Amino acid sequence: MIASLLCLGILKPVDALVSPDGTGRLPAMGWNSWNEYACDISEDVFVRVADLMVDLGLKDLGYQYVNIDDCWGVKGTTRDNVTQRIIPNPVKFPGGIRHVADEMHARGLKLGIYGDAGTQTCGGYPGSLGYEEVDAAAWSEWGVDYLKYDNCNIPQEWVDVPYMYPDNGGSPDGDVPPGYDWSASNSSARYNRMRDALLTQNRTIQYSLCIWGHANVAAWGNATGHSWRMYSDIYPAWAGARQGSQALMPILNQAAFYWNVSGFWGRNDWDMLEVGNGDLTLEENRSHFALWAALKSPLIIGTKLDAIRPEILAVLKAGEIIAFNQDPVYGAGAVPYRWDRVGNDTHPADYWAGSSSRGVHAFLLNTEEEERDTELVFAEIPGLQEQQPAVRPGPYLVHDMWTGEDIGVFSDSVVLRVKRHDTAAVRVTTADGQHPSPQWLLR
DSSP states (O other), X not given: OBOOGGGSOOOOOSXXXXXTTOTTSSOOXXXXXXXXXXXXXXXXXXXXXXXXXXXXXXXXXXXXXXXXXXXXXXXXXXXXXXXXXXXXXXXXXXXXXXXXXXXXXXXXXXXXXXXXXXXXXXXXXXXXXXXXXXXHHHHHHHTOOEEEEEOOSOOGGGSOSSOOOGGGXXXXXXXXXXXXXXXXXXXXXXXXXXXXXXXXXXXXXXXXXXXXXXGGGGGTGGGTOSEEEOSSOBOSSSSOEETTXXXXXXXXXXXXXXXXXXXXXXXXXXXXXXXXOTTOOHHHHHHHHHHHHHTTOOEEEOSOOTTOOHHHHHHHTOHHXXXXXXXXXXXXXOEEEEOSSOOOSSSOOSEEEEEETTEEEEEEEOOSSSOEEEEEEGGGSGGGXXXXXXXXXXXXXXXXXXXXXXXXXXXXXXXXXXXXXXXXXXXXXXXXXXXSOTTTTOO
């Protein structure tokens, strides 16, 4: 099934949150504590992670943010009586958040922190609603470089009417008036309050909206933050859902409808990487990483780096996959263009394609339960179709982005053997290595 691209996606907003120093132009790369540590965090955890990011070569590949998630405050305590600031837990962070930031910066890395646009965080720690300027000033003074801003414990007067919760069945039929402006929603107002507070600081803090796709954030998030979560929390499984969290395939299926939202200065965020976690097979880990990179989602590692398995580290260090995600010339992510079945939460789009400085790229996902031959037909790739301006005709050189080796030169198509739940990632150029469609997705 070849999809009509005119039927997919929604238009990217015209305005964007542009940081003069370049922060947020490309997808963020780094590490987050939640998936592996939850609330069992400490200053030592983050210093150790920073050392590992340097020693394992992750920093050299662009991973730069070391992000503290929830539970860094004092539970049961609101705020400092004098400054009104959130009090960092003195047991977990005896030197304070400023000390952790200094440790990150000394290693050439950056520090991220977690906040919430409600009265409390999801874990029950102090939230920032009503204290945006106080908290933004504190984080800036402490040397924080990144803010993940969650969406729990919202007072009734701030609840959206109408509402849109794509992770919970969307909005009831007829609940949203025609032409409703989601940028005027209560959710937008809550997140804009923190944006405005951050912009008054003398430090640029990358702003990640963890709003789970609520309030149609795709329509206004680009003017508010550098990235915006589009769906439920992720968990490390191939398919299915668990306690409100979604596995890889449901998230990818959702992503197929929002491919045209991300670009320079603003990104759909499909949540942290679960590469290395749970019972994911090596092939499933590869698919997860390749497709999150292809979507131009932030690449935030969520696994323990201590004693990481070599094959998992190799996935996280796949240089050509990372290069697609971080391309400085082509800001758009990959486009879904073919489904071998009707797309659903088990079998989303099988074929995705995008463009980079080095050529046209294809990502071929095998959602079936057995290894199979997958045919890459050049005429089906949107960037190689005749309606694209200045498409250079084949034959085409096909290059394996996983191995870094050329597969060969082909005239019409190439058949690739793809293991169960794996993804083939290839680059297509002219036979002499030129970009075959340099105007496609260039914007």
